[in-house]
Amino acid sequence: MAASLMEGERVLGELNSMSERNHSVYSVAALKELLTQADKSPSELAAIIVGCGPGSYTGMRIAVTIGKTLAWAWNKPLVSVSSLEGLAYGGALRSAGDKGTLRWVIPLMDARRGQVYTAAFVADAGGNWQRIVDDGIRLMADWVDKLAEHLRDGNVHPQEIIFAGDLDLHREQIERFSEMNGIAQVQLAAYSLEGSHIARLGRDKLQCGELSDPHALVPNYTQLAEAEAKLLAAKGGEVQRRV
Template identity: 35%
Template structure:
C-alpha cells in the first residue's frame, strides 16, 4: 500500500451521512470537481454512478486514485453505512490509503472556510461552530468545533443529544469560559429555531445560524491533515460512527 504523500496525489472523497450525497476529486488540496445530489433514501443506488461520472468528467479512472476519504458519521444510519462500505471496498481493492473523517467536522469546517473567504469572520474571534443534524424525536447529531489558523479542536465530542438539553449544556460551557465565545450553528438550523432562540435569551448574546450542505471537498481537506499525521485506517476495521446503538441492536 502507498503510504507516503507525494506532490501529486489524487483523492476521492465522499459523504452520505445526510439527505445529500456528495463526492469530490481532489488533487492535493485543490478540488478538481464535486458532485452533490439530493439522494434522500437512494444513496445506495446513486453513489457508484456519481463516482463513475465524477471520474469520467475529470478524465480519471479508478486506478488513478491515490487515496480514499469518507465521512464516517454520525448521521443517517443507512446513509453513513453506504459511504463507509464503498470507501473501504475501493481502498481494499485498489490497495490505497483510507481516511475516515467526522461528517460533523466536515460540515463545520465547510462553514469555517466560508467565513474565512467572506466578511463574516473578519471582525470575530474564532467562533464555536456547532453542527446540528436532525436525528428526529427532538434529537440532533452534534458537537462543538473551534477552528484556528494553525489547528482545530473538538471542544465537545460528537454525539446524539436531546436539543433542549444540548442548549443548556452549551450555555453552561459558555458560562465556564474566561472570555466570550461567538456561537454559530450550522446544518438543520431551521428545524430548531425555538431552541436556538432560547439559547440567545439565556445567554444574552446573538447566535448565528447557517443552513449549509455537506461538501465532500471539506471531507477531503480534513483527510489530508490525517495523512500528514499518518492516521491511515485499515479498511477491514473502518466502521461507521453512529454515536449510539442502532434500533436493531437496541431491540436485540
C-alpha cells in the same frame, strides 16, 4: 449523498445530491463519473477519504462500505473523517461572520424527536481548528443549556458561535440560546454537508499519517439503530446509547 474529487486545494469535481433513496445503486457510478469527467484514473488517487458518521444509519453503512471496498480493491490509503466535523468545517467557511475572531462552531444534524447529532469545535483567529466536544446524539434543549453553561463558566470566551447544518427544526432552541448567552454573537449557517469539506479534513489527516484499516473501520453510529433497539426491547434487553 456528497462526493468530491480534489487535487490540492482545487475541486476537480463534486456531487451533492439530496435524493433520499437508492444511494446504494448510484454511489459507485457517481464516483466513476467524477473520475471520468476529470480524466483521472483510480491509479492516480492518493487516498480514499470517507465520512464515517454520525448520521443516517443506512447512509453511513453504504458510504463506509464503499470507501473500504475501493481502498482495498485499488490498494489506496483509507482515511475516515467525522461527518459532523465536516459539517462544522463547512459552516466555518460559509459563515458571514468575522473569520479573524475566536469562534465556536456547533454542527447540527436532525436526529428526530427533538434530538440532534452534534459536537463542538473552535476556530481561532489564526485559522487553527480544534475539537472541544465529542460527537454524540443529544436532546437539543439540553444541549443549548450545556453550551450556555460552558460559555458562562469557561475561561476563554468566543466572539462568535456558529450553528451549522440542519437548523430549521431547531431554530426555537437556537434563539433561546441567543437570548441566554449574552456573550457571543450567534451566526447561522444552514446547509448540507459537501464532499469537499470531508476531503480537505481527510487530506490533513492523511498528511499526518492518521489512516484507517479498511478491514476494521466501522461507522460511528452513536446509538443503536431503531431495528436493533426494538429487537433488544422485545428480548427484554437494556438499550444503551454509545455517546
